[in-house]
Amino acid sequence: MELRHLRYALAIAEELHFTRAAAKLGIGQPPLSQQIKALEKELGVQLFHRMTRGVELTEAGEAFMPLAQASVAAAEQAAAAAQRAAKGEIGEFAIGFTSSASYNPIVPRIIGRFRELYPELSIRLIEQDTTRLLRAMADGALDIAFLRPALGETDGLIVKRLPDEELLVALPPKHRLAGPETKRVNLVDLAGDPFILYPRSNGRLLYDSMIAACRNAGFSPRISQEAPQMASTVNLVAAGVGVALVPASMNQLHAHGVVYKRIKGDGPKAQLVVAHRRAGPLSPTVRNFMGCVSVGE
Template sequence: MAIDLARLRYFVAVAEEGHITRAAERLDMQQPPLSRQIRLMERELKVQLFRRLPRGVELTSAGHALLPEAKSMLARFDRAMEITRRAARGEQGSLCVGIAPTAPFIPLVPKSIRAFREAFPMVSLVLEEGLSNEVVSKFDNDQMDVAFVRAPQVLAQGVVVTPLQEEPMIVALPGNHPIAKRGKAQSISLASLANDPFILIGPQGTGLHDETIAACRAAGFMPKLGQPAPRITSTLSLVAAGLGIAVIPSTMQSVRIAGIAYRRLRAPGPKAFLGLAFRRSDPSPVLKQFLNVVRSIAKSTPPIQ
């Protein structure tokens, strides 16, 4: 037999107050309807829950047995309702966030993740590093909700990319490169590096790989391709070993590796793109909250010089 949750609340209020009139005031209702609901509950259970006293009521043994169970049921129901409301508001749930390998060096990215964690501590964030092609695969397999990407387009079904920031690209040179010995103050032209082997990050279709090729073409040459590198760390290791040069985002200057010199490229130089990829049709309230946080921080973040 199902018991109305409202009647359980009435029962608990009367049991705790020991008086039907005071319980009615607590429940913001009249005393006669409350008395009627208690009698109906006793009739349905076929037990007496209260003994009527001259000034109030007291629990019977059956009432004493029911009270802790009633409180537990109501607490579980209230908790379930609150979880449901938080999920609907995007305050609870989970989110898988992809991050391009060079993205954490941009202050906007860790700042956004930190702000979201602080604002929505009950959301479980799973962070996964991935190049553009890896992110595409995870979106296609429903294993990714949103991603910080370096490519302005992600060729996954239904996925769009919102631009967040651009930053200048610089060149990483081996420490013994002739240009590295000229000093840091003067910027260099990309065309002056046409005879050097270029170490490209990731395969074709990856943001920084394609951006480097496009920048070299704009400078009037096709780059000589050196050994490819799957990640920025391996790229810089190859540069330090003297196996070539690499065009990288300017924020990567914070990575100090012996045997590498960073130099600015002459304006107008290439720009590294950062965007947020997600499915426009995704109804997830958690995703909407994440997008709102990132966009808000992006608007208040000054451009990278």
């Protein structure tokens, strides 16, 4: 049984007239009659009583039409779903991001625009450190990720670099350099302070950037504590455990009076990228997302 036969039968059931149904369908009346006869032969029942001035449904036709209508509607829905999936408008999409990336205003702006443009897409947001995000990308568990990879960690990925963020110094509220008279901080002035660092095992690039910044200033930082997330780093600074270097967007966290200071000179930067897998053809959903990245920067 062909779908077009169902459409033909439904048109006749609606018009109760072969000629009008044929005109509605855009075919000739004789071919339409032949197709209905073929359908009735296949079913082994008569769907219509042929009358002088039209037709009427038989009992078999009355039973047949609602299910035929449901079948046509289901087929149309299936076709529409396939077409929308091919355009990246429906389905599931997994976005990974580091905890610090979520504070960068570019990231929520891009994700928000993507949600707005594709509201029927099921989006999963997964927060992890860069190391775990890279592993999830390699395993195919993520479609897109905002992360801070080091050189050599992006093999197998297509990466778009987002604007760099400057690193700020986060100081406890009672620190000697936390007062309003200090506009910018020389990193070397922190050589004797204990540092709270993001663990290298969670993200090599950010850790190495912080260490390099201190060494370029003429000292090696004295690491007193590691914190698995940037938010916990800021909270430890607030508790007086030490000082820290954090991406500028982290200054949204005002934990117990933590003071953020810019660094004198050409200060260190925190890199952020958005990445997707290189293997296989680019999915329409990823293509749509990357279009939002270009707009959202």
